[in-house]
Amino acid sequence: MKLVKRDILNIDECLKLNNIKYIDVRYELIDHLVSEYEAMEIYQHLDSFLSERMAWCKEIARKKQKSIPRRLQKMVGKMFFTVLKKPKTWLCVVLVGAIFYVLSGQQFSRGTMRYILLSPLLACVLVQLYYMASLGFKSNWTNKFLALNYLVNLFALPHFFLWGIAGWLPKELLNNYYFMVPYILIGTLVNYAAILVFLKRRMGIWEEYRFIKDYMVYN
Structure with missing residues (x-):
């Protein structure tokens, strides 16, 4: 399922709310999350997907920001x-x-x-x-x-x-x-x-x- 503009903005806002501040890091994560979500065979609600992946996003962002x-x-x-x-x-x-x-x-x-x-x-x-x-x-x-x-x-x-x-x-x-x-x-x-x-x-x-x-x- 292809995500629309509103979905991408929601992902970006979710990352910002989780203190992922560097824009190049944030949009690299967005690129990965979008590709992963659109490749799923069985789609789940976007909020649930983000909730499950947020711990991974924070860890990747922490390493990159460091x-x-x-x-x-x-x-x-x-x-x-x-x-x-x-x-x-x-x-x-x-x-x-x-x-x-x-x-x-x-x-x-x-x-x-x-x-x-x-x-x-x-x-x-x-x-x-x-x-x-x-x-x-x-x-x-x-x-x-x-x-x-x-x-x-x-x-x-x-x-x-x-x-x-x-x-x-x-x-x-x-x-x-x-x-x-x-x-x-x-x-x-x-x-x-x-x-x-x-x-x-x-x-x-x-x-x-x-x-x-x-x-x-x-x-």
Whole structure:
């Protein structure tokens, strides 16, 4: 028996009520539950079916949610090295380095030069804040595609790497532009990699669970 949109929404609501919060985990479970229910030879009431399978769903969700931070670390790290291999990345690095070299010859204060140095990183931070605000807080389902805590985990990791290490560095290094320029550059690329991971993951969910478009997207 093929489930209709209302049935899919009921399954989703049931999972949410049972504190299965990560959307990609929830819709992976929906995909499995729908396939399992529609393949049954003797159909039972959907509520009874969900009640019987909820313990299994919670266990699977617990394992997947526990693995999310580590999975994000691997994804960001892999994406960072992918970005490093792209010729466009090095072209941008050379361009930014040339601009900074020219500006360093101008009579700017040390504080102004620091802001200039941090500007690419701040641009990444603003993009991350935009995604967190637009996709984490709005009520429409399509704007809450990824849970806010998922985004926090994803975008906080690069900043922990950047600022966490900085707290242990001696002031002599922090005031040395020959050290800080590559250090901020690496931090910027790691944050850029986190944004790419988010965009790739969001698109991946759509591709993996195309039935969502048929049943769950509000027009």
